Amino acid sequence: MPHASLADAPPATPAARFRQAYRWMLLARTLEDKIAALYHSGKIVGGVYLGRGQEAFSASLALNLRPGHDIFAPLIRDQAGRMAFGEPILDTARTYLGSALGPMRGRDGNIHRGRPDLGMPAMISHLGAMLSVVCGMLKARQFRGIPDAVGASCIGDGGTSTGAFHEALNLAAVERLPLVVAVANNQFAYSTPTDRQYACRDLVDRALGYGVQGHTVDGTDLAACLDTFQTAVHRARTGHGPQLVVGNLLRLCGHGAHDDGAYVPADLKAAPLGQDCLLLARQRLLRDFDASPTELDLLDSQAATSVQQAVATAQRDPAPDPTLESWQPLASRWLVETANSESP
Amino acid sequence: MPHASLADAPPATPAARFRQAYRWMLLARTLEDKIAALYHSGKIVGGVYLGRGQEAFSASLALNLRPGHDIFAPLIRDQAGRMAFGEPILDTARTYLGSALGPMRGRDGNIHRGRPDLGMPAMISHLGAMLSVVCGMLKARQFRGIPDAVGASCIGDGGTSTGAFHEALNLAAVERLPLVVAVANNQFAYSTPTDRQYACRDLVDRALGYGVQGHTVDGTDLAACLDTFQTAVHRARTGHGPQLVVGNLLRLCGHGAHDDGAYVPADLKAAPLGQDCLLLARQRLLRDFDASPTELDLLDSQAATSVQQAVATAQRDPAPDPTLESWQPLASRWLVETANSESP
Amino acid sequence: MSITYLEAIREAQRRALQENPEVFIYGQDIAHFGGAFKATKHLARDFPGRVLDSPISEDAMMGLAIGAAIDGMRPIVEMQFADFSSIAFNQIINQAATHFWRTGVPCPLVVRLPSGGTAGSGPFHSQSMEALYAHYPGLVVLTPATVGDAYWMLLEAIKLDDPVIFCEHKFLYYHLKADELPPESLPIGKARIVRHGKHASVVTYSAMLHESLRAADDLAKIGYEIEVVDLRSIKPLDTDTILASVARTGRLLVVGEAFPFGGVSAEVVARVTAEGFHLLDAPPQRLNARDTPIPYHPNLWAAHRPTASSIATALRGLLGF
Amino acid sequence: MSITYLEAIREAQRRALQENPEVFIYGQDIAHFGGAFKATKHLARDFPGRVLDSPISEDAMMGLAIGAAIDGMRPIVEMQFADFSSIAFNQIINQAATHFWRTGVPCPLVVRLPSGGTAGSGPFHSQSMEALYAHYPGLVVLTPATVGDAYWMLLEAIKLDDPVIFCEHKFLYYHLKADELPPESLPIGKARIVRHGKHASVVTYSAMLHESLRAADDLAKIGYEIEVVDLRSIKPLDTDTILASVARTGRLLVVGEAFPFGGVSAEVVARVTAEGFHLLDAPPQRLNARDTPIPYHPNLWAAHRPTASSIATALRGLLGF
Numbered sequence A, B: 001m002p003h004a005s006l007a008d009a010p011p012a013t014p015a016a017r018f019r020q021a022y023r024w025m026l027l028a029r030t031l032e033d034k035i036a037a038l039y040h041s042g043k044i045v046g047g048v049y050l051g052r053g054q055e056a057f058s059a060s061l062a063l064n065l066r067p068g069h070d071i072f073a074p075l076i077r078d079q080a081g082r083m084a085f086g087e088p089i090l091d092t093a094r095t096y097l098g099s100a101l102g103p104m105r106g107r108d109g110n111i112h113r114g115r116p117d118l119g120m121p122a123m124i125s126h127l128g129a130m131l132s133v134v135c136g137m138l139k140a141r142q143f144r145g146i147p148d149a150v151g152a153s154c155i156g157d158g159g160t161s162t163g164a165f166h167e168a169l170n171l172a173a174v175e176r177l178p179l180v181v182a183v184a185n186n187q188f189a190y191s192t193p194t195d196r197q198y199a200c201r202d203l204v205d206r207a208l209g210y211g212v213q214g215h216t217v218d219g220t221d222l223a224a225c226l227d228t229f230q231t232a233v234h235r236a237r238t239g240h241g242p243q244l245v246v247g248n249l250l251r252l253c254g255h256g257a258h259d260d261g262a263y264v265p266a267d268l269k270a271a272p273l274g275q276d277c278l279l280l281a282r283q284r285l286l287r288d289f290d291a292s293p294t295e296l297d298l299l300d301s302q303a304a305t306s307v308q309q310a311v312a313t314a315q316r317d318p319a320p321d322p323t324l325e326s327w328q329p330l331a332s333r334w335l336v337e338t339a340n341s342e343s344p
Numbered sequence C, D: 001m002s003i004t005y006l007e008a009i010r011e012a013q014r015r016a017l018q019e020n021p022e023v024f025i026y027g028q029d030i031a032h033f034g035g036a037f038k039a040t041k042h043l044a045r046d047f048p049g050r051v052l053d054s055p056i057s058e059d060a061m062m063g064l065a066i067g068a069a070i071d072g073m074r075p076i077v078e079m080q081f082a083d084f085s086s087i088a089f090n091q092i093i094n095q096a097a098t099h100f101w102r103t104g105v106p107c108p109l110v111v112r113l114p115s116g117g118t119a120g121s122g123p124f125h126s127q128s129m130e131a132l133y134a135h136y137p138g139l140v141v142l143t144p145a146t147v148g149d150a151y152w153m154l155l156e157a158i159k160l161d162d163p164v165i166f167c168e169h170k171f172l173y174y175h176l177k178a179d180e181l182p183p184e185s186l187p188i189g190k191a192r193i194v195r196h197g198k199h200a201s202v203v204t205y206s207a208m209l210h211e212s213l214r215a216a217d218d219l220a221k222i223g224y225e226i227e228v229v230d231l232r233s234i235k236p237l238d239t240d241t242i243l244a245s246v247a248r249t250g251r252l253l254v255v256g257e258a259f260p261f262g263g264v265s266a267e268v269v270a271r272v273t274a275e276g277f278h279l280l281d282a283p284p285q286r287l288n289a290r291d292t293p294i295p296y297h298p299n300l301w302a303a304h305r306p307t308a309s310s311i312a313t314a315l316r317g318l319l320g321f
């Protein structure tokens, strides 16, 4: 990582861009369906969090970044964005399955993965905490003479209630950092609807209070997402300070794979907000971008094959072995006391 | 406390109101001048924080509250508001001088005092932390069937950068609590000017992002402050949710009595913002409200006498005696282990 | 009828809501949804307006509880996981814990912390934070290990006039069942001798009680009688009961699931050696989790925290001294 | 020439800024103003753009430092008072401390905590927080007690690839002077025998070193030779040096300024009794602050923390055992 030729050169035409985004969305959906199936058959221990319904928003952000140059700090529903930014599909499979060969080596799991040395920090669970970390990475790049690196950080409607969100966005504005904060307003934080989360008309109204630019977009509409993030990332990159992008959409699944999301009202699911961005993008490809059903079916089966291969590889991987594990929390190994590495 | 007949019945006419506010401002200024003098002569140990230049803003807020019914959570520059809400002048003197008879009994000092059972919580130092406490007191009053109690919480421009400020204001909006947040934007947080604190045009622009009503006022203008807070408190009391009031003014002293504030630029001091609200109010009394210089001189000397008496009393008070002190942090005394109360 | 540890917590809350109009519950997803672990299932329905969903704002949730407590209510705050109480840390240690001592006005509230490790939960959903909260003056810290204690200690905690950190163990939520609730329990501040023995004392609490009991079973097979003490309450700590046990056995192993540096196990050892040095026939030992973040993978996790088997090994070492 | 503890901290930062372009400093009022205690006086002038005033946002300040650290910089964060690090607590223990172990990418940063009590500072400007940070895996926790250590340990801390909690004692800032900086110092992780003796060992750190030395002076007058060990580094903790000292004296008193429950003093006692039980001729003792918030009034404060006189009393008790 950054790997895929796909991710490297942003395609010239809107149509090519749309198609490329669609492929990442499709791959993410296919992978996550598989991960959910593995969870339900007891093959994955711990939590499983899906980005169903948020793929267009997430992929569009990442596709407007430059892997190897920019920073992308995904959260729990950013499988599509992660891959579009260059995270290998194998990282996902290995981390969920606890492979010793994954980036987290079984020490951390599921969505708590990243490759910070490649511009993708590994999230901690505490919501909001990654935003200021991205600020710091941007500050580092400024110090190191890379002032046009953009840093994107993802968060949900619920995460905007954290003090960490506020402190980081305000600090980014004061430091005038090229930060793009993508708020996926999927109408729920776990089971909590937005009226118990905030009382403003629209979360984008927060932008003014920080002195940053705000953008709103229909998160089910891939083309709109691509455009909005193109603008926002460009503004950040060209010295206009932090950008706050709010995408309105619906989480098309439970909070985690353990949750059926029964509390999501039917009328919300039936509303335009409840449409599936992947399905809409597929229809749009057929209607406006010269795609044929055969071609799209081929993409489907290609995605299925990639997923199957990745999962099969990860399942053959060794699990971490506690007796071989270095139980040392410090990089300065000579400082670790032997007492600490004794068995409990 | 609530003591003064002054505080009990809000005077009917704007003129009477103005005059009443002036008296609290004057008393606060006189007291704080004395406290600063005691500090400089080594009679006070620890920090001394003055409200010089902020008396109009602070007193106006408190005068619009109902002591015994509402809540007032002052911060470090609210001597005027504290007294207008009913805090005895002796509480200040005793707490600064470490008297065993003060509300904090020498356990805490200076501005870290309060009478939570009378609706005035005792601030902790951590900025922003009192806002959500006021939310909780308001919630309690709702549960207890006093839904029209208003809670006011003071904070500075610097304090708006804390996560605690954000979480509390957002929570208050979600809970639709009758909270009035008074932001005294005195242009500095310790030595830090506002351009290193926030990047928005005006802090009042934050209101929109929380879905609360915003108000701005010239903090040097007592009449304007009285009006603005009257509106804000009334709105809060009548079910319109939290109100954010930003007062623009200048801190007319250092951060604490130890600080000469040399970093405050001369042009700021010379600007309209830098005017002394107390002086302006005095001029206004003479000009528009039929006050005579003799009458105002009498007020001066009355204030001086009150201050002198309070300080003299506090200085005669016993200091806390560690051998008589109960070194028990719990209200449930039977749970305190004897080991804890042994001498260190 | 049988009742789980989790149900005991729910029933204690139900009873408190019933008996005392000053009680309310505040937390994320606790109303209609009944909480991430269902500890408040149906309570919002049965007590309208008194079980409230909060925004994701642990600092403000805690501040709200403190304000309500000092203004006459008895709030219960549910943290979704103990680990997220790090965001409420300042309000807990500096506002709640200091309030009574500074002002003379009590601050009666309970913070429920779903604590401890379960397989696959990883570094941020597994922590045991009792050591942090016990270090700060002004807090009561409780760690019930049985269904009965979960019920009675929570009820007593709600009645206390002080802020209580109530560490519930997530592993016990569903795994631990009792036939029925006991009619009463020991008061807060008292440890319980759960198993009598004469060769060594294991002092422990929360989920580690059950691992320790299994280790004691193991050692019984080779003829050792291990006394097991459940602290129940971390602060205050029942030094007397611990010392009495050590007086009987002469050997002490303290077992905790938290990180090894400082904390509860060190405190127990330091008290016993200060006050009961002459009672000890062998160096007192501690067994805690390893000094790394808590790993996600079940293999690593099992090697990170103490288990019946590693406790038995430590006991054999202690007995062979 | 003479140099204070505070100046040593300033000079170490100056040298680090000079020698390493990766170093920058972030904190409230540290640029033009030079910091609440003047620990960065003139550094912003001399290193433009590298000493920056932050908003009052400890959580974000810490997050910024972490992000910069994992992206190749070596940030120093100044907390205005240690007590305010409670707001940065989550970032410190969950983000900085876990980063290397989770990802393999180091997180080299230093958090400077102006710590400990001074007369009149009260509950929120006096805290000693080493126990909290040492409890969590992944942090190095340092407590320099001398001018030379303040200088050399800070320089070494900045070079370490790990997050370091650097506890500077505010009481020592101006009170402690040296004629000059020593040419070198012990490395991080090593304790120092500051005074040799044979009747008892006092193990201590930070400002309590000086109180302990005065107590040792007192006891020398009545014929006792007290060995005094300065831990210097809380984590890692130099158990070997402590054990060697106890081996010489047979008696142990651990003195700390922090709250009594758990923490550093309990950890030292637990280690010594586990590994050096046979070396002890008397029950090991601890002396810490009292278990209440830190009082404002100088009379109360003097009775809250250990002093030369209360240490001497504790030593007399220990020697008379």
Ligand SMILES: Cc1ncc(C[n+]2csc(CCOP(=O)(O)OP(=O)(O)O)c2C)c(N)n1
Residues within 6 Å of the ligand: A076, A077, A125, A126, A127, A155, A156, A157, A158, A159, A160, A162, A184, A186, A188, A189, A190, A251, A255, C028, C056, C058, C080, C084, C087
């Ligand atoms: C500080 C903090 N508190 C609580 C949690 C537990 N938690 C995890 S996800 C979640 C809901 C998040 O909602 P939102 O931010 O809207 O993101 P979404 O899940 O909808 O994508 C909660 C409460 C957490 N991770 N961090």
Ligand SMILES: Cc1ncc(C[n+]2csc(CCOP(=O)(O)OP(=O)(O)O)c2C)c(N)n1
Residues within 6 Å of the ligand: B076, B077, B125, B126, B127, B155, B156, B157, B158, B159, B160, B162, B184, B186, B188, B189, B190, B251, B255, D028, D056, D058, D080, D084, D087
């Ligand atoms: C969370 C926190 N960080 C740092 C401090 C130290 N501090 C005390 S007052 C102050 C400046 C406050 O500025 P502002 O909020 O504008 O209020 P003002 O002093 O101007 O009235 C600072 C940084 C604190 N009290 N709390």
Ligand SMILES: [Mg+2]
Residues within 6 Å of the ligand: A156, A157, A158, A184, A185, A186, A187, A188, A189, A190
């Ligand atoms: Mg959401």
Ligand SMILES: [Mg+2]
Residues within 6 Å of the ligand: B156, B157, B158, B184, B185, B186, B187, B188, B189, B190
């Ligand atoms: Mg200010």
